[in-house]
Amino acid sequence: MILTVKDGNYFYPKKGRAKKDVSFLYNNDINFELHPGEILSILGPNGAGKTTMLKCMMGLLEWQKGATLLDGKPLTAMSQKEVWRKIGYVPQASRMTFSYSILDLVTMGRAVYIGAFAQPTKRDRELALECLDLVGIAHLAEQPCTAVSGGELQLALIARTLVAEPEILVLDEPESHLDIHKQKIILQTIKKLVKERGLACIINTHYANHAFYFGDKVLMVAKDQPVITGQVSDIMTEQNILDYFHIEVKRLRHEIDGQVYETMVPKYFGMDYDVNM
Numbered sequence: 038m039i040l041t042v043k044d045g046n047y048f049y050p051k052k053g054r055a056k057k058d059v060s061f062l063y064n065n066d067i068n069f070e071l072h073p074g075e076i077l078s079i080l081g082p083n084g085a086g087k088t089t090m091l092k093c094m095m096g097l098l099e100w101q102k103g104a105t106l107l108d109g110k111p112l113t114a115m116s117q118k119e120v121w122r123k124i125g126y127v128p129q130a131s132r133m134t135f136s137y138s139i140l141d142l143v144t145m146g147r148a149v150y151i152g153a154f155a156q157p158t159k160r161d162r163e164l165a166l167e168c169l170d171l172v173g174i175a176h177l178a179e180q181p182c183t184a185v186s187g188g189e190l191q192l193a194l195i196a197r198t199l200v201a202e203p204e205i206l207v208l209d210e211p212e213s214h215l216d217i218h219k220q221k222i223i224l225q226t227i228k229k230l231v232k233e234r235g236l237a238c239i240i241n242t243h244y245a246n247h248a249f250y251f252g253d254k255v256l257m258v259a260k261d262q263p264v265i266t267g268q269v270s271d272i273m274t275e276q277n278i279l280d281y282f283h284i285e286v287k288r289l290r291h292e293i294d295g296q297v298y299e300t301m302v303p304k305y306f307g308m309d310y311d312v313n314m
């Protein structure tokens with residue numbers, strides 16, 4: 038499935054202001070195409086509009102200008118159920134107020150396939166368990182979701198999305214509550230699913246180096262810069278990180294066991310601290 042964003046732009050409506058008096062959040066309209074098997078990493082400073090952009094891309098907010106299309110069909114011409122069968126969204130994890138078990142939470146991800154008055158089947162629960170196993174927390178299946186850590190809840194939310202078998206996976210800062218070992222599990226799981234099942238995937242991340250790991254496309258956004266999209270090698274430049282994040286970095290290439298890796302290292306690492314900061 039091909040996801041296209043065509044001339045997308047957005048502003049938060051302000052009470053009492055005419056549309057023409059409100060300025061757009063993005064300095065230029067957003068345009069890109071995402072194909073099966075591709076990952077788009079969205080990078081930008083706090084408040085640049087990344088979460089808003091994700092919501093517009095999925096139809097949770099309606100673009101003020103432009104459109105999202107799935108295989109050429111505007112989201113606005115599709116029913117909600119049709120959209121949520123195709124797009125799986127993993128929001129940022131926040132504490133749960135209902136004490137469902139983790140397995141029940143994940144099984145709820147099957148809702149798009151279950152009739153309004155029907156119960157989940159044994160197969161639905163088996164699929165939910167398989168997805169919990171995939172993200173490494175099957176042992177927490179019976180634990181209430183009010184009694185797990187933020188990182189474990191994040192993994193459960195990812196499992197809940199995967200169980201719906203989406204064609205497009207959208208994740209909002211999936212690594213933010215995770216320790217580096219769990220980050221590795223999540224990054225590898227996402228990449229494996231995308232490449233093996235041919236999903237298209239959009240990830241909002243604060244970890245610039247994760248864009249190198251995913252290796253496909255990057256969208257960069259900042260309040261004082263144009264929105265740019267392209268291949269990792271073209272967008273992840275030292276100059277762009279300086280322009281968009283106001284931080285000097287060094288882009289490094291290193292080889293381990295014959296494989297070439299790239300990373301960005303901030304230049305302030307290794308400097309003495311600045312007492313005037």
Ligand SMILES: Nc1ncnc2c1ncn2[C@@H]1O[C@H](COP(=O)(O)OP(=O)(O)OP(=O)(O)O)[C@@H](O)[C@H]1O
Pocket residue numbers: 049081082083084085086087088089090
């Ligand atoms: N519901 C809202 N109404 C009005 N303004 C909003 C609303 N939600 C967000 N904003 C504003 O829109 C801008 C973009 O917010 P958004 O959450 O999309 O940024 P972000 O890049 O995801 O930030 P972060 O990295 O900190 O999560 C911010 O200036 C924010 O204050």
